[in-house]
Amino acid sequence: MHAPITTARERDPWLQPAAPSGWRRRAFDLVFGTDTPAGRAFDAALIIAIVASVLVTMLDSVAALHARYGGLLRAAEWAFTLLFGAEYLLRLLVVRRPLRYARSFFGGVDLLAVLPSIVSLVLTGTEQLIGIRALRILRVFRVLKLARYVGAAEQMRTALVRSRRKIFVFITTMLVLISVFGAIMYLVEGPEHGFTSIPRAMYWATVTMATVGFGDLTPGTALGQFITTIMILIGYGIIAVPTGIYAAELTSTLTHARLARRCEACGTRGHDAEARFCRQCGAALPSETDAGA
Amino acid sequence: MHAPITTARERDPWLQPAAPSGWRRRAFDLVFGTDTPAGRAFDAALIIAIVASVLVTMLDSVAALHARYGGLLRAAEWAFTLLFGAEYLLRLLVVRRPLRYARSFFGGVDLLAVLPSIVSLVLTGTEQLIGIRALRILRVFRVLKLARYVGAAEQMRTALVRSRRKIFVFITTMLVLISVFGAIMYLVEGPEHGFTSIPRAMYWATVTMATVGFGDLTPGTALGQFITTIMILIGYGIIAVPTGIYAAELTSTLTHARLARRCEACGTRGHDAEARFCRQCGAALPSETDAGA
């Protein structure tokens, strides 16, 4: 199958249940497993809870809604904190190496999902308002818990990893161009047209070369407009590069995967990635994962 | 042939004439058929009527034109309503299962094309102005009737369907990035620079990462501009991903279709998608549709 979901256990071999059987084993399969009906139901419920808790934080930041439904939103917030706290403790309890889990990426994200609310409980007494505002917003980072479920498309990752050197060269080239054009525009336009420093001119150069173009800073002189035109044409050509790199790597990976699929019975090649039987002799084909890719 | 037009009947097997012969059969071939001269002429006339009726609605929304040609535009509008109403009734009459048609996508669109004008007739009496304005604008949705004729390029749809998992991963990644950067910018810039809530900051983050850049909200602090620069560079790299996915799938599909085309007489492969005869022995080639793709 295309881009198969690798379970958390395949990615992290240390992720083992704390007990071979009993309730902790069953709980392990529930919270870490993805291949049992119960595990899938747990994941679905968790995704809904994550999205709902992030929505609550977002709506709470709207002044009108905060004034009207503040109490309701705070209650929902505490319900989610308790829920994610229970989930975090359960994960620590059922895994064989709790410290290893706590130090992993998802261990950190799971802690981050409950910490801000708990810290805000302590801070309320001391009335540090700025800190509380930051903590309230930090709750949006719960959305990172979703990353557990998008860790799917291995083919996309492979193509990204293979292109990493080309992407590095591309980003370095971009940074050099932004520095040079930023400095030139700071010299040509100067503070009188809003280009008050090189970093600010570089912010403008990034906004322009990436074709965002806010319009908060624009060239005021004819020379500045001419340089901008040149710069945009260069940027226009360069935007093609990362797309081309990624498309080429992905095409190469896909084509290679297809060429490599070979019927073991009759030897026919070039089977479709989704094909399960040989189109010449009808024999079962090896799964795509075995064939390479 | 490249991207063959599939007739409505091939896509929907339930789409059968109500009578095996007689005027209803001839009318069925006229309104649903695409392979007879009469059917093609009907389709051409309908396309012109759709485009003309949408243009009438658009021009009617321009205050100056409404003031000057209001009567004429209203007359044209009623002519189109009668025409599309007659077409809708005819479709219901000649199809074997009228309810099934009425519940299908195109049945809904065909009803939507006449409903607003008819409802507005009732509402005029009760003077509900807002409702009437909405109904008048809803008529633009008649443009969806055109979808019947763009349901053509199966190859494009295949590539889209094959990439659906990758596109889902991409959209989820985008939403996570927009949430995280929106929350950070709301924290950094705050209401004093127009970032009055997280949803509004997320609207800004979408506008920026997709390189639209209206400029109605722009970062006012140096830190905000630095984060924006980072965000744009990430977005710049990410815009490559859907293009790369789609290009790779389409390339793979096209290459595969060519490799799969095989002369039945001599066995030569790699025939061009447009080729009709084998370039080695001159025998007629099977059509592209048979060969897979």
Next chain:
Amino acid sequence: MHAPITTARERDPWLQPAAPSGWRRRAFDLVFGTDTPAGRAFDAALIIAIVASVLVTMLDSVAALHARYGGLLRAAEWAFTLLFGAEYLLRLLVVRRPLRYARSFFGGVDLLAVLPSIVSLVLTGTEQLIGIRALRILRVFRVLKLARYVGAAEQMRTALVRSRRKIFVFITTMLVLISVFGAIMYLVEGPEHGFTSIPRAMYWATVTMATVGFGDLTPGTALGQFITTIMILIGYGIIAVPTGIYAAELTSTLTHARLARRCEACGTRGHDAEARFCRQCGAALPSETDAGA
């Protein structure tokens, strides 16, 4: 060779010299030929004259330069008009079917290059100022004479022609989306936020979905901003489609051209497009044009 230049004569078989020999034959080779040193020198001189004449028109539109160098620019303008007029007459004289040439695309462009200046001579007497301004600007269209020299990359054109149905489907989809979103935004935002008519809202939808984002119109309501976010995400996914189509067609054409290149001596395939000798046996390869592509 990659993308060979096809001479004007190959594209248009009717383009024959008026006389088999003599000065008209030599003049024909000079103005229409591209494969003799004299013909190439003539082309180079013409390109320089075109670019220079377009620059003169552009500079003349700058008020400060017009005030200062108006006389000089007018003199240069008349020199170019005489030059292009002489070139046009010469082309008419030396070609076998002058009327056919005059009615062709390049015949029209060559006439357009001299007509505005000559017409302005007549109009000066009648003082029609608007007309003169238009004529002065029309001279920029001389730049279209350059099209004669970019009519090169046949491979690019082949890929574009092959994708024409997909591109048509794409543009129709875009127009349907722009109509629907334009109508919705006109309903949601209304004249009070600048969306004064559906055509104006469609202009805004085009500017937004194509990620231009001027910022002259922006959504003012929360609902409008939410719809804009959805719209941008859809547009972001759709921008990938034409790129993917074009990249896929071009890749397929390139790959096919390589696979098709076969050494006639030893049968080895997969030669590079630039290769001139077989990498296995060293025999000369057939040129790419013969091999297909």
Next chain:
Amino acid sequence: MHAPITTARERDPWLQPAAPSGWRRRAFDLVFGTDTPAGRAFDAALIIAIVASVLVTMLDSVAALHARYGGLLRAAEWAFTLLFGAEYLLRLLVVRRPLRYARSFFGGVDLLAVLPSIVSLVLTGTEQLIGIRALRILRVFRVLKLARYVGAAEQMRTALVRSRRKIFVFITTMLVLISVFGAIMYLVEGPEHGFTSIPRAMYWATVTMATVGFGDLTPGTALGQFITTIMILIGYGIIAVPTGIYAAELTSTLTHARLARRCEACGTRGHDAEARFCRQCGAALPSETDAGA
């Protein structure tokens, strides 16, 4: 290996040490070599120095930082000038043909890295403030010294070189479109909507067709908005072209490189670019560089 780093010496055969042994030979290996631990350490230190010196120049352009840390930044600046001056002299001393090096691209960049500071020393006496400001900003160009280290991805360069004709055709087409649409918009909108000259209208056309869209100039008339819509749709289609060209060339290069990798022991083809042993017989594969690409 993917995109191997070519050493400076491979690119420039004239780059030879001045002495076959002794300290000058060791110093040559240090400053020009990239394959010894000492050479790599020197390169790493130089990269850090370049980035730090550019950061100093950037921060110095911020008025608040210049007022507060001016003395410190000036001291750092002089330290970097001495460092790069010493590096430049060392390079001149240890290379066999110093003049050839001084006239090369990197010789010029290395001189440019020290010149502005030294010239500013002379100019301080004469108080030419504008010149000094320009010199201070020119120091950002030290970032070009980094180009020595991004001269890596030969595959990317090959794809760019192969597409050069297509890119040239593309840029010419863009310039023709910008000229024509600029002239039309100057005629339609005119100075009253800010389109004061054709060059200014062309600046706007570039900003619009490249989807930057600052919003400093926007069409004010209905006709201008309609033309802008057409223009954007054309530009939207055209942005696909360079991406398509580059992706196709890169895909073709990558696919070709894979097809060309052939096991010398058993003849199996289609090895992955990263593979080091034949997947059929396990024999060592020739490196990718030997196999072509």
